[in-house]
Amino acid sequence: MLKVTETQEITFSKELLKQFDEILTRYPEGKHKSALLPILHLVQAEFGWVSTPAMDKVAAYLHILPIEVYEVTTFYTMFFLQPQGKYVLEVCRTGPCTLVGAEKMMQHIEKKLGVKEGEVTKDGLFSWRGVECLAACGMAPVLQIGPDYTYYEHLTTEKVDALVDELKSKKA
């Protein structure tokens, strides 16, 4: 569901626009719509999620209709259409991972963070969700955290605790 929870004006920095321009050079003349996914990733990395004003700006930049951007962001699971925690723990919940404890890991994360899937912790630092196979099944259980999408493999409850604590202390 596309929900608008932020309408505030946003601006793309000069550096960001420079990166957009570089992406456009990868495609033949007139095929600039191909830049949409790479650009959306950059936007999400910058703002933490993809708001409607941000999508409209992307549409204007690429000279396409806003609906062409909405269609895409609602189709692909990686784009957040709501604000998230600063760190989103994305845990694989697919078959091979569940054979070696992925469900237990998700329960533990829920307990450790004290929020349900999709919710944000009060301090705004964390949210989490189950995602589908991350192509790391042999190193399961596994989670990753954007915007770099670093993989954390062979998870144990201790490793999850240490990771969460480390990210918390980074704030200071």
Added chain:
Amino acid sequence: MARKLLLEHIDVAGINTLEVYRKQGGYRAVEKALKKLSPEDVVDEVKKSGLRGRGGAGFPTGMKWSFLAKPEGKARYLVCNADESEPGTFKDRYLMTNIPHLLIEGMIVSSYALGANTSYIYVRGEMMPQIRILEKAIAEAKAAGFLGKNILGSGYDLELYVQPGGGAYICGEETALIESLEGKRGNPRIKPPFPAISGVWGCPTVVNNVESIAAVVSIINDGGDEYAKVGIGRSTGTKLISASGNLAKPGVYEIELGLSVEEFIYSEKYCGGMANGKRLKAVVAGGSSVPILPANLILKTTNGENRLMSYESLADGGFATGTMLGSGGFIAFDEDACIVRNTWNYSRFYHHESCGQCSPCREGTGWMEKVLHRLEYGHGAMSDIDLLVDVAKNIEGNTICPLGDAAAWPVASAIRHFRDEFEWHVKHPEKALKGNYGLAHYADPLPPVVVETV
């Protein structure tokens, strides 16, 4: 001796850099192809090698290449499929992380063979770390003159770009991937026209898996005939197997096709047997989409022959008693694994990933998920089991793309081979919620490993 053609140098320190990769003989295939061979020669070598697509379908790569249309004045494209989202498959990520130049080298040689001057590697968005690794490798290759204008003075130009996906299993399907590369939703296209005639931006396009393209490097270095000597029968060459589940040593292994399944699971060289001395219950041999087989049928065919890791041997017996090599995602289940729960998890996955274009897939996967959920959670009826068989049958073959089949096969095969476990869930709902059915007649025919205690 088990030959290694892809991962031979994987343990060499710094093999992810161009410098070390070259010291190990890297980029020889580019030099050979561009200086000594015509594009047609390269296609011929790949044809001779017997290489079959490693993305899942196993279609001969050389033949696929020879179908590429070559109309005057139109660009042609090679797109590498690095979407790798099939549950149980993680070999492409492993290859790109550890030896990225092997893929880049394969892309250069393959693009040359197809006459493509711009090529793309479409990587699933979640693999951002691998995207960065590839971008760095491409920059190194370009600086060394293996990419760009007039490569090695041959007059051949090639630009290579990495394109991220956005999180959607369906974008691994080649026409959905093309849509995605064009900046759209990943809805598979109705075929024909095939990409070989009309692919990216309406231009002739070849889509190949990471491993297929990487294999081209040794085919060019050693010749297609040499490559064809490795492996068994029409399953030529080596294959990367992603081993996961309840194995002692899960991971990525390069095997010579034709290795016995038993050796792959139990030998120390590969998976080292089951974890914690448990017994083997079932295997999904080629990624979540292929039929699941109980232990007795994965180790031996119904003729009593040893089952081998090859396209033919795994398919022996058809869907009644066989399965498929698929993408090589080898998932092993021990005696504690619940087949009903696993089947429900897969159906949930396929329902989640259905693009929604065709009703049998969109509705059918939802139905299967719902019915399996109630069986697993103790609210199922006996008639539900046949209902599932029926729904699966109605999806199979009635959809635009093979995702429908991929969703139907795991359910149909689980019921075919493990019906007693589904019935047990209906008859003993409280027990099913607490524990597991364990092993029945499909038990591991091999005795459990005796662990010496000192």
